[in-house]
Amino acid sequence: MILLAxxxxxxxxxxxxxxxxxxxxxxxxxxxxxxxxxxxxxxIITTDVxxxxxxxxxxxxxxxxxxxxxxxLVILEATGKVGGRIRNADFAGVKVELxxxxxxxxxxxxxxxxxxxxxxxxxKFSYSFYDNCTENIYDHTGYLDPEVVAPxxxxxxxxxxxxxxxxxxxxxxxxxxxxxxxxxRFFGHVPSTxxxxxxxxxxxxxxxxxxxxxxxxxxxxxxxxxxxxxxxSFFVADPRGYATVLEPLAQYLNSANGLWTDPRLKLNTxxxxxxxxxxxxxxxxxxxxxxxxxxxxxTVSIGVLQSDLIDFSPDLPFWKLxxxxxxNMAIYTKIFLKFPRTxxxxxxxxxxxxxxxxxxxxxxxxxxxxNEFPGENLIFTTVTxxxxxxxEQMPENETLAEIMVVLRKMFGQDIPNATDILYPRWxxxxxxxxxxxxxxxxxxxxxxxQLQAPxxxxxxxxxxxxxxxxxxxxxxxxxxxxxxxxxxxxxQENDCNTIIPRGLKPAKEVCRAAIHHTQDFxxxxxxxxxxxxxxxxxxxxx
Ligand SMILES: Cc1cc2nc3c(=O)[nH]c(=O)nc-3n(C[C@H](O)[C@H](O)[C@H](O)COP(=O)(O)OP(=O)(O)OC[C@H]3O[C@@H](n4cnc5c(N)ncnc54)[C@H](O)[C@@H]3O)c2cc1C
Numbered sequence: 011m012i013l014l015a016x017x018x019x020x021x022x023x024x025x026x027x028x029x030x031x032x033x034x035x036x037x038x039x040x041x042x043x044x045x046x047x048x049x050x051x052x053x054i055i056t057t058d059v060x061x062x063x064x065x066x067x068x069x070x071x072x073x074x075x076x077x078x079x080x081x082x083l084v085i086l087e088a089t090g091k092v093g094g095r096i097r098n099a100d101f102a103g104v105k106v107e108l109x110x111x112x113x114x115x116x117x118x119x120x121x122x123x124x125x126x127x128x129x130x131x132x133x134k135f136s137y138s139f140y141d142n143c144t145e146n147i148y149d150h151t152g153y154l155d156p157e158v159v160a161p162x163x164x165x166x167x168x169x170x171x172x173x174x175x176x177x178x179x180x181x182x183x184x185x186x187x188x189x190x191x192x193x194x195r196f197f198g199h200v201p202s203t204x205x206x207x208x209x210x211x212x213x214x215x216x217x218x219x220x221x222x223x224x225x226x227x228x229x230x231x232x233x234x235x236x237x238x239x240x241x242x243s244f245f246v247a248d249p250r251g252y253a254t255v256l257e258p259l260a261q262y263l264n265s266a267n268g269l270w271t272d273p274r275l276k277l278n279t280x281x282x283x284x285x286x287x288x289x290x291x292x293x294x295x296x297x298x299x300x301x302x303x304x305x306x307x308x309t310v311s312i313g314v315l316q317s318d319l320i321d322f323s324p325d326l327p328f329w330k331l332x333x334x335x336x337x338n339m340a341i342y343t344k345i346f347l348k349f350p351r352t353x354x355x356x357x358x359x360x361x362x363x364x365x366x367x368x369x370x371x372x373x374x375x376x377x378x379x380x381n382e383f384p385g386e387n388l389i390f391t392t393v394t395x396x397x398x399x400x401x402e403q404m405p406e407n408e409t410l411a412e413i414m415v416v417l418r419k420m421f422g423q424d425i426p427n428a429t430d431i432l433y434p435r436w437x438x439x440x441x442x443x444x445x446x447x448x449x450x451x452x453x454x455x456x457x458x459x460q461l462q463a464p465x466x467x468x469x470x471x472x473x474x475x476x477x478x479x480x481x482x483x484x485x486x487x488x489x490x491x492x493x494x495x496x497x498x499x500x501x502q503e504n505d506c507n508t509i510i511p512r513g514l515k516p517a518k519e520v521c522r523a524a525i526h527h528t529q530d531f532x533x534x535x536x537x538x539x540x541x542x543x544x545x546x547x548x549x550x551x552x
Contacts, residue, residue, distance in 0.1 A: 054300045058082040059497060060293050062281050063309035065094020066483050067472045069260050070490030071307050071497075076262040078498040084301055085263075086293065088280040088441045092260065092270065093253035095311070095442060096483060101432045102348035104383050105249050106390075108434040109445070110483045111344070112138060118240025124484045125244070127255040134248040136381055143212060143362035146355065148420040149204055150367070159205050166209040172197040177231035189451040190214060190222035190231065204366035208374045211394075212364060216375055218448045218481070219340035219394040229449040234478040247382035255483070283321040284308070286468035288506070305467040305497050309490065312461075312474040313339035313443025326465060333460035336453050337474060339444030340481075341398035341437045345409065348430035349387040353421050356380050365420055371397045373416045402435045409433070446481040447474035464507055467500070469493050 058080050061068045064087035075083055091097065095109040113135060116125045128135060144163045147154045173193045180187065194200050201210040214222045218230060246252045264272040276295075283294035284306065291306040310320070315334045326334070354363065356378070363376035371394060379388040391413065393401055401409055410431045417425060436445045453461075455477070462475045471493035472486060479485030500506035 052298045052300075054302060055084065056302045057084045058304050058501065059084075060291065060301045060303040060306040061085045061309065062284075062293065062306065063087060063094060063472065064092045064275065064277070065309060065472070066096065066256060066259075066486035067309040067475075067490035067493075068094075068307070069256050070487045071309065071471060071494040073259050073262055074491045074494035075498065078494070078502070080498065080501065081262075083274060084303075085275045086279045086281055086295060086301070087275070087277050090277050091253075092275070092277075093251075093256060094486075095436075095445065096251075096253040096256070097434075098251040098253070099432065099434075101346050102386065102388065102430045104386060104388070105251060106344075106346050106379075106388075106432070107246060107252050108344065109436070110252055111246055113244045113246065114482055115235035115239030115479075115484065116242040116244060118236075118238055120238050122239045122484050123487050124255055127258050128244075128246070130258050131250075131254045133246060133250075133252070133254055135244040135246045138243040138245045138361075139359065140212075140243070140362055142359040143364050144209060146360060146363040147205060147208065148363065148365050150419045152420060152422070154205065154366070162203065162205045162209060165199060166201070166206065166213060169194055169197045169199060169201075170213055173227065174231045177227045180228050187226050187228045187451055187454070190225050190227050193227045193231075194222060204368050207370040208364045208366040211371055211374050215371065215394050216392070219342040219398075219445060220338060220448045220450075221370070221395065224338065224448070224450055226449045226451045226453065229453075235482060235484070238478065239484065245382070247379070252483075259487070281320055283323065284468060285323045286466040288466045291467050303467075304501055305469060307469045307471050307490075307493050307497060309472040309486075311339060311442050311444065311472060312337050312447045313437075314441065315470075317440065317443055319440055322465075329460050330463070330465055333453075333457050336450065336457060337461060338448045338450045340395065340446055340448040341402075342392065342394050342445045343398040343401055343433055343436070344390050344392050345401070345413065345431065345433040346388065346390045347410075347413065347428045349389070349428050350426045352378075352380065352387050353425045354378050354389060363420075365391075365416060367416075371395065373397075373413060399437060401433065402437050406431045406433070448481060464496070467506065469497055 059075055059082075061071050061075075061083060062085075064085050068085055068087070069092065072083055072085055075081075096107075097109045098105045098107050113122065113124045113128055115122050144159065145156050147156075147159050173190060176193045176196065179185070191200065201207050210222065214225065214230075217233070218225050248254065263270060263275050270277065279299075280296040281293055282296050285292040285294075286306070291303050293301040293303070293306055295301070308315075308320075312334065314320070316339065325331075354360070354376075361377055361381065363378070365373055365376060367374070373391050373393060375392040377390055377392075379386065379390070382388075410428060413431075414427060436442045458477055462470060462477070464470065471489045473482060473489060474480050475493065476482075476485035476489040479488055496507055
């Protein structure tokens with residue numbers, strides 16, 4: 011504008027008039043476009059409910075609120091997309107799913123909402139026949155005869171049945187939790203050979219993305235997704251993406267030509283700070299806009315809650331932080347590969363392949379995509395936990411070099427080099443910090459309630475808040491719905507569940523020791539905790 015004004019002052023009279031008109035026109039355009047924008051940095055927007063995160067939980071929460079009569083809501087999403095951990099990408103001319111891939115838990119006593127939604131949008135998926143993978147085990151010598159591995163397969167089946175029975179018994183008898191590894195010790199056999207270890211990781215790590223020594227027996231075996239929603243799983247491969255299942259849920263948001271046009275959905279909006287009280291919530295965003303609401307629903311992952319991305323004021327209380335810090339964010343990485351030709355077995359029953367290495371978890375799971383993308387010569391391998399962390403820090407070419415060594419051991423030296431590789435880095439992504447939650451040993455149902463519980467009018471949701479179905483897309487949908495119902499009860503019936511669970515009362519000696527330790531090194535985030543401990547200790551002294 012300054013440039014334009016300077017230009018006007020050096021021109022002839024008629025030029026000047028023309029330029030003045032142009033100047034006024036430009037000004038009008040600027041003013042008009044500024045007025046049309048919904049939000050300005052520094053604005054304060056007042057609304058009934060702010061939902062943070064536009065993944066499955068956030069989108070579902072908005073739907074439930076809308077159906078309950080609350081339409082004055084805003085959804086703040088840090089990325090440019092709806093779907094969160096359901097996300098696809100272009101790879102070698104096709105679309106592959108970087109996040110959720112299976113509809114897990116189908117054909118049981120309770121309907122899986124994801125399966126229903128997938129059927130509504132005609133999503134393309136195929137039945138996953140996992141059982142056959144033990145027929146397709148390889149090691150450094152190549153293919154292993156099923157007869158040779160049969161004893162290990164049988165032992166693993168017996169062990170698995172025992173673990174499930176023990177988990178059922180522990181839940182029924184209300185016995186204190188143990189890890190799956192501890193249950194295996196009770197069975198009398200801990201997998202130790204490469205073949206035993208790869209079958210074991212297929213049984214546990216492939217689902218939980220953490221090994222049996224970490225995972226809770228009572229909350230994982232039997233897994234409600236299998237025992238209640240059903241034993242069947244379907245693998246999604248649809249060019250529109252798995253996230254299409256969210257479309258029927260998101261119908262309350264306006265969209266046109268495949269783009270979101272609803273001003274209540276704010277993409278690329280990062281929440282940096284949340285102030286909460288029993289009266290309401292104030293949410294601060296990176297762009298300077300402030301949202302004041304009667305309540306907020308926070309659906310970011312447990313990994314994000316464990317990080318410093320969002321500042322809470324006041325600091326989250328000890329019981330809440332403790333519940334958040336105790337739960338686990340697991341990591342599960344799919345590494346997609348493109349080859350000039352197929353060299354793996356094809357045909358029915360060959361889809362899932364295991365590689366038994368001396369190092370547990372070293373490129374153990376393989377799945378070809380011949381059925382989904384015929385003629386494309388695509389296969390992917392999955393790693394979890396520490397291997398995921400390692401791979402995320404490596405450049406693709408180094409990862410590929412390691413993978414080619416493994417593949418040549420499995421299929422021979424003559425196989426061609428891969429022409430393309432792709433894998434996501436969910437753990438390094440500050441908006442996710444991992445892939446899905448896993449219930450670790452040591453978190454009781456009581457502590458889980460603390461994970462779900464609101465602080466003031468700030469409600470917590472997301473897959474990690476679904477007690478039976480944490481870690482799954484359907485868990486996120488169930489949790490989003492349940493949390494929104496709690497918010498409706500609060501705002502419409504004044505029944506606000508803002509009574510804070512106090513956590514266990516610590517013994518006096520524990521308090522004193524803790525206070526002593528806090529004096530030297532507890533940092534900013536824990537100042538609130540230090541104060542809380544002092545307060546609770548005063549309470550237990552009295
Ligand atoms: C690799 C992988 C494989 C998986 N496989 C399966 C599977 O096969 N089947 C299955 O059922 N499930 C699977 N899952 C799990 C499933 O994807 C998740 O449980 C589910 O999508 C989580 O939804 P959510 O809404 O709880 O969280 P999210 O999808 O994480 O949504 C939270 C949103 O919050 C946003 N956010 C974060 N920080 C901020 C901030 N500061 N401000 C604003 N927004 C913020 C994020 O961008 C995100 O969009 C998988 C996940 C991954 C990553």
